[in-house]
Amino acid sequence: MNYHEVAKEILTALGGKENVSAAAHCATRLRLVLNDESIVDQKKLDEMEAVKGTFSTGGQFQVILGSGIVNKVYKELTELTGLSEMSTKDVKDASAKKLNPIQRFVKMLSDIFVPIIPAIVAGGLLMGINNLLTAKDLFISGMSLIEAYPEMADLAALINTFANAAFVFLPVLIGFSAAQRFGGNAYLGAALGMLMVHPDLLNGWGYGGALVNGEIPVWKFFGFEIEKIGYQGTVLPVLVASFILAKTENFLRRVVPSALDNLLTPLLTIFITGILTFTAVGPITRAAGNLLSDGMIWLYDTTGFIGGALFGLAYAPIVITGMHHSFIAVETQLLADMAKTGGSFIFVIAAMSNVAQGAATLGVLTVTRDKKLKGTASAAGISALLGITEPAMFGINLKLRYPFIGAITGAAIGSAFVTFFKVKAVALGAAGLPGVISISPASILPYIIGMGIAFAVAFVVTIVLAKRDAKKMTNSGAKDAAA
Incomplete structure (x- = not known):
C-alpha cells in the first residue's frame, strides 16, 4: 500500500x-x-x-x-x-x-468517569466471581460452591474484599479524576474523597438504619451540629464537592501571596470544601442521588418489559448523540448501591443493543455482493458483538439505514425479554457476548437467551429489509427501462 x-x-x-x-x-x-x-x-x-x-x-x-x-x-x-x-x-x-452545552456536559462526565472505569470493572468482575462461588443452585442443586467445598469460603471472602474496595472508596477515585478535570489539584481531590469515607464517620450504607433509630453522630461546636456521615459508594456528592474544591483552590492561588501559597492554599482549600461538603453539599446531593437512583428503579419496576423495549429501541440513537456517556455516572451509583438496586439494568440494555448492531451488520455481510463492504461488515460485526459498536453503527448500519432499523428492532425485543426477567449486571464490562461474566448468576441464562433474541431478530429483519429494498430497485429499474 x-x-x-x-x-x-x-x-x-x-x-x-x-x-x-x-x-x-x-x-x-x-x-x-x-x-x-x-x-x-x-x-x-x-x-x-x-x-x-x-x-x-x-x-x-x-x-x-x-x-x-x-x-x-x-x-x-x-x-x-x-x-x-x-x-x-x-x-x-x-x-x-x-460542542453545544449539553454535549460539553456529557463530555465532562465522560472525562471524569472513563479513566476510573478499569478500577470499577475490576471490582465488579471480582464481585461476579464471588457471586459464582456463593450462589446456590448455580452449579450444585440446593448448594453453593463454598457450601459444597468449605475450604473455598475464605477465598470467596478474600475476593469479596477485593471486589468491594473500589466501591467503598469510590469518592477517592472520583475526587482525584474530577478535581483534575475541573482544573484543580488531583491529589487534593483524592484527599477530599478520603475525608468523605474516613473510618471515624458513620458508614454511609448504615445511614438509613441510624436515621430510623435516631443514632446519627454529630460534631458540635459554637452551637452548630454537623452530621458525621460517610459517603461510601456515592457519586453526586463527591462530583459537586470536587468542583467546589477546584474553584476554591484556583481562587486562593490568585489571592494568596506566592510566599504563602504552598502553605495556605491546600490548607484552606480542604478546610473550606470539607465544611461545605458536610454542612450543605453532601446532604443535598446525597438526597438528589438517592432520588435519581430511586427514580430509575421505579421506572424500571413500573414500566416493565414495555419500558425495557422503549429503552432498547432508543439506546442506539442515544449513542449517536453521545449522551450514553452520561449513563456511566448512573450505572456507577446503581452498582455502588447494589444492596438496594440489585445491580445495573442499563448495562444489560446496552448489551442487547450492541449485539443487535453486530447482528445487523453481519446480516449486511450475508446479503451484499460488494467485496469492500463484506470486509468492513465482517470486522465491524464481530467487534460489535464484543461490545465496540462504532465501526458497525457508523460505518455500515447508519449509512445503509435498513440494518439500523433491524438493529434497533432486535434491541427493543431483546431488551423487553431481559427486562421481563429482571436481568441485572453486578459489574461494568464489555456490553456484549463477554458481558455474561458481569451478570448476576441467577440471570445468566435469561441474559444469554436475550442476546440470542436480539441477534436473531436484528439479523432476520435486516435481511428482509435488504431484499425488499433490492426488489424495489429492480422494479424501479424495470419501469425505467420500459419507459
Missing part, C-alpha cells in the same frame, strides 16, 4: 489541508477535527479501498483504516497538512469547542 497516496486521497476528500484543524489517531482510526464537515466528499472516501468506514461524533470526524495502517497513513497526513503530531486528548480538547 502506498501510504502517501492514501493520505493524499483522504486529505483531498476531506476538503484539503485548510479544512483540517487537528488530527490524531488511535489503534484503528484517524481522529480529525474539521472546520467544515459539510464539504467532505463522502462518496470518494467510501470508494477508497483503504478506508473501512467513517463516522462523525463528539465534534470529531473519524476515518477507520485498521491497525498497522492508521499510524503510517497518519504520519503521511501530518506531513501533508503541516500539523504537528497530536495526542487523542489534544484532538478531544480541540473538538470540544464545536
Whole structure:
C-alpha cells in the first residue's frame, strides 16, 4: 500500500489541508477535527479501498483504516497538512469547542468517569466471581460452591474484599479524576474523597438504619451540629464537592501571596470544601442521588418489559448523540448501591443493543455482493458483538439505514425479554457476548437467551429489509427501462 497516496486521497476528500484543524489517531482510526464537515466528499472516501468506514461524533470526524495502517497513513497526513503530531486528548480538547452545552456536559462526565472505569470493572468482575462461588443452585442443586467445598469460603471472602474496595472508596477515585478535570489539584481531590469515607464517620450504607433509630453522630461546636456521615459508594456528592474544591483552590492561588501559597492554599482549600461538603453539599446531593437512583428503579419496576423495549429501541440513537456517556455516572451509583438496586439494568440494555448492531451488520455481510463492504461488515460485526459498536453503527448500519432499523428492532425485543426477567449486571464490562461474566448468576441464562433474541431478530429483519429494498430497485429499474 502506498501510504502517501492514501493520505493524499483522504486529505483531498476531506476538503484539503485548510479544512483540517487537528488530527490524531488511535489503534484503528484517524481522529480529525474539521472546520467544515459539510464539504467532505463522502462518496470518494467510501470508494477508497483503504478506508473501512467513517463516522462523525463528539465534534470529531473519524476515518477507520485498521491497525498497522492508521499510524503510517497518519504520519503521511501530518506531513501533508503541516500539523504537528497530536495526542487523542489534544484532538478531544480541540473538538470540544464545536460542542453545544449539553454535549460539553456529557463530555465532562465522560472525562471524569472513563479513566476510573478499569478500577470499577475490576471490582465488579471480582464481585461476579464471588457471586459464582456463593450462589446456590448455580452449579450444585440446593448448594453453593463454598457450601459444597468449605475450604473455598475464605477465598470467596478474600475476593469479596477485593471486589468491594473500589466501591467503598469510590469518592477517592472520583475526587482525584474530577478535581483534575475541573482544573484543580488531583491529589487534593483524592484527599477530599478520603475525608468523605474516613473510618471515624458513620458508614454511609448504615445511614438509613441510624436515621430510623435516631443514632446519627454529630460534631458540635459554637452551637452548630454537623452530621458525621460517610459517603461510601456515592457519586453526586463527591462530583459537586470536587468542583467546589477546584474553584476554591484556583481562587486562593490568585489571592494568596506566592510566599504563602504552598502553605495556605491546600490548607484552606480542604478546610473550606470539607465544611461545605458536610454542612450543605453532601446532604443535598446525597438526597438528589438517592432520588435519581430511586427514580430509575421505579421506572424500571413500573414500566416493565414495555419500558425495557422503549429503552432498547432508543439506546442506539442515544449513542449517536453521545449522551450514553452520561449513563456511566448512573450505572456507577446503581452498582455502588447494589444492596438496594440489585445491580445495573442499563448495562444489560446496552448489551442487547450492541449485539443487535453486530447482528445487523453481519446480516449486511450475508446479503451484499460488494467485496469492500463484506470486509468492513465482517470486522465491524464481530467487534460489535464484543461490545465496540462504532465501526458497525457508523460505518455500515447508519449509512445503509435498513440494518439500523433491524438493529434497533432486535434491541427493543431483546431488551423487553431481559427486562421481563429482571436481568441485572453486578459489574461494568464489555456490553456484549463477554458481558455474561458481569451478570448476576441467577440471570445468566435469561441474559444469554436475550442476546440470542436480539441477534436473531436484528439479523432476520435486516435481511428482509435488504431484499425488499433490492426488489424495489429492480422494479424501479424495470419501469425505467420500459419507459
